[in-house]
Structure formats: structure tokens, C-alpha cells
Amino acid sequence: MPIHNSDIAGIFSRVADMLDIKGENPFRIRAYQNAARTVGELSRDVSEMIDREEDLSELSGIGKDLAGKIAEIVQTGSLKFLRELETEIPPELLELLKISGLGPRKVKALHRELGIKTLAQLKDALKEHKIRELEGFGEKTEANISDELERITGSEPRLKLVIADEIVKPLLDYLQKSSGVKKVEVAGSYRRRKETVGDLDILVIQKKDAGVMDRFVHYEDVKKVVSQGSTRSTVLLKSGVQVDLRAVNEVSYGAALHYFTGSKAHNIAVRKLAVKKNLKINEYGVFRDKKRIAGRTEEEVFEQVGLPFIPPELREDRGEIEAARDHRLPSLVTLKDIRGDLHAHTRITDGHADLKEMAEAAREKGYEYLAITEHSKHVAVARGLNAEELLRHLDDIDRLNEKLDGIVLLKGVEVDILEDGSLDLPDRVLSELDFTICSVHSRFGLSSKKQTERIIKAMDNDYFRILGHPSGRLINERAPYDVDMAQVITAAAKRECFMELNAHPDRLDLNDRHLLLAKELGVKIAISTDAHSTESLNYMRFGVWQARRGWIEPDDVLNTRKLTDLRRLLKR
């Protein structure tokens, strides 16, 4: 079995938890956590870097020791150090850490005093009210553990961005209406436009004691008030989502927004810069000694550490701070840059609108062009088209184009990549099209080697233009199929093929790290909605957000181009 970055990250993160329960040096623990994150977010496979004898200790947060441990994991599949730790600390204990409110100290106490190792044993001890007897525990702790235990068995996955969007809007309206509230903004991973959101962080500016905290905890969707203070409160909504509300006053707004937007790693990196300049940054501002010298806007905060404004989508400590320092931050693509949509279906296959309705909806969005890309016959459930049906459909598009004003329909197809790497329609038909999107819709279970070969072989066809939803994942529903994406992107670069960023909020495929890799290798991206209705053309914003997280600029995107330039690019 090949070792993936996520395997290595998982091992390091287990080591960190184990050391934490052991009561080890917190900075050593943090080193393992940082390494787990660094490896986990890398866009290239570490095992491949080792094959090429690259020096892993060049990676930030990876030194000689951890580089050696990574090599050990890649070569042997496991880590001796972790196996040793597991003889000292029962690995089941790590499950207990998932309970909010139980940290390493309390978990250790539960194990030491009551011999509790598993969630089941914890449940029993709760029933017998043994927990409240322990030093440092009490009735409330016991009740909280009990609540949490119930909650995680229903284990809520992280929210898709689109769902977070739906939940947060009415809450913002509600808070906005409270008297004395000057400004409300969502921060956190929502503002960074992460594809999924763990909880919602909302920031308000209020006049002194305007009572917004009280109003917040009485919102009709609140199931439980986790904590309530004068500057911060936390609630659980009925949907299971946790929402944090923080109140600051106006002079601290920028500092607070920066702080609560995160990411944590980004904040730490920025604060380190501040320390070097003898400054201190917290959510109230930037301070020299006790004096606040900035904090009203985010720009002010960045300025104090010698940086230009960094867009929230980039704030992951993935090189944005160095890029900002060297004045090479990307100017990220925006929704306004988008001139058309390159992936849409109509009622002919599994869409819900007809050609004309789709064309008019696209024109209303101010687009210059819309590509109609029906499924090919292999996707029988979607009534995919065979060669003759597609040719007739192309005639329909031609006829409609003659009548249309202000928008051009492009003739495309979403043709299946079959198991042997061939395309599901003959070349003589593909040659009639403006371009193709080629997608995998079957045999997701192939080995990484076979899946990768399948896709790259398909790219050898001269009519292959864009690889549709390249990983096949559905967020929270279906894992990506096993494929060596770095190899696929490299192959696309060599053959001058393109990759899709499917903007459907369930897909957002490519992910941000692969987008960055595609950009580095010079592979252009089509940001496309895969719309099956006029309404879903609106998903473009999710695609643009995801693209921004991948450092994508207008020039990296196919559909920021004028039609004439686009046509030239689409010719292979």
C-alpha cells in the first residue's frame, strides 16, 4: 500500500495526542501538530519527494528528526515511536479527546483514577455518577460530558459552505436588528471560504452594553447555550451547528476581524512577525508596550507587521505571508472576471431547463457565452446521448444560436472516460464540437495506478480538452477516487489539456491544494457550475471562492477570456 500524506499526518497527530496525555513538553507536542498539518496540506506526495531524494527538512516545521520519522513511515508503513507510546498509553484514550470539554489532563485523570479507556466505559461511569467524585471534576462537568457524548454519537460532519450560508443569513438579520449593533460580520473559515465549515464565528461591533449577547442566546434556533460572557458567547443551534458570537468596540474591529478570521496557523505566523518588531497583537489591537497603535481595520494590522492586506481566502499559512512580504501576492480572480460558463446540461439529458431558458439565464448574468455539455451514452441514468443524438442536438444549438442575441452557445459534451481510457463517443463526432469535457462516472474503485493510467490515456486523445470534476468526490458523501492527482496534472500540462474546477457546492472539485499545483504547472482552469437548471448557474460564486483559495488569478482561468481568445485556447 502506498503511504499517503494523510497517513503520515494521522500518525503525527496521534503522536501529538499521546504526548499530550503523557504531559510532555507542550512545544514538542506542537511540533508534531505542526508537522501533521504541514504534511497533510502539501499538494505533492511526500513519498514521491523521498523517491526523488528531496530534503524534507526544507519544509517549514520539519527538522532532521521529523524528516527521518517521515522516511521511516514511508518505508515501513508505521512509526516505531508511536508503537512505543501505544504500549504506555492505551490508544483508545484518544477517542475520549474528541469530547469537547475533555482535554488531555482530564482524560488522563479518568484513566488513572477510574481506569476508563473507552467511550463505553465512560458512559457506565457517568451512569454511576463516579465522575463527579474526582478532584477537578464536579456535577456540571459530569453533565457536560454526558451531553457531549450524546452529541458526538450523532457526529455532525463539517457543514458544506452552501449550508453554512443558508444557516448564517437569517441569524445575521436577527442580530443586525438588535439595537446598538453597528456592524455584524461572519469571520472564521466561512470568511476564508473553506469548502466546509466547522462552526460559525460572528463578530459584532456594539455600543456599550447594547445587550446583543442576551439577544443572541435567545435566538429561536438555539438549542443550548454553551457559554455566555460579556464579550463572547457560544451556542448550539438545533441543527447541531455551533455558533460563537464575539463583541468588540470599533477601535478593535480590524484586529478582532483578523484574529477571528484565522486561520490559527496564519494568526500565529503574523503574531510572530509582531514579536520580532517588539509589538504584541491580540484581538483588541496591535500594541507597543501597553499602547494601542493600530487595530481599527485589518489593513492597519497588516501594515504594522510590514505586510499589505492579505485576502481571507489565502490565510492558511501556506506561503501567503512570505508572498505578501515579497510583494508577490496573487491578484485573485473575482466573480466579475467570469465571462461565461463552460459546463451545463439541459432537459435533453438530466437537466431541468431547455436550451433557450439556459441561454437566457446566462445572458441575464452578463455572460458572453454558455457551453452546453450533455452526458454521453454511457451515463444511462442521465439519458446520455449517443453519436446520432448528439449530432442532432448540435443542429438544435446551431439553429438557436442564429436567433440568439447577446449570448453564444458553445457546442460541447461531457463525454465519459471509459475504463480502458477511451472516450465514449467516436472521434468523428467529437471533431464537430467546440470542445469536450471528459469525466469519470464509473469504476471509481480502480487502484490508484489503474485510475491514473485510465485518465492519462484519455488525455492522449486529441479531442480531450477539459478533465471534468477531476477527483469525483462529493463533499461529506463520497471520497475522491484513488488517483495520483499530481501525476494527472503533470500529464495535463504536457498535453496542454485543462482541468475543471466544478463549482457545484457538493463537489468543489478540484480542491484548493490541487488548484495551486495546477497553477504552478501552468494548467489552465475552467470554473464551471455543471448547472442542471437556470438556478444552479448561480453556483459560480462557490467556484470562484474555491479558486481564490487555490491562489488562482484571472489569467489562470479559461472562462475569464473573451470568446475569440477562448476559442483559440480550446483548439488543441
Add this chain to the structure above:
DNA sequence: GCCGTTTTCGGCCCGACTGTTTTCAGTCG
């Protein structure tokens, strides 16, 4: 365990809230 335009040793981001406490540890973000 990592890291270095003051350092190869001695630092490592910073604050709010809770619960169990007689002044603060633990946890979280």
C-alpha cells in the same frame, strides 16, 4: 521538536470562559 539580520540555547501567540476553586487549571478557539 523546531529554529536563528541580536541566539546553536532558550525561546516558542494570546485571551475568554467555566467549573471547581480559595487564587487558578483546564479547555477552547
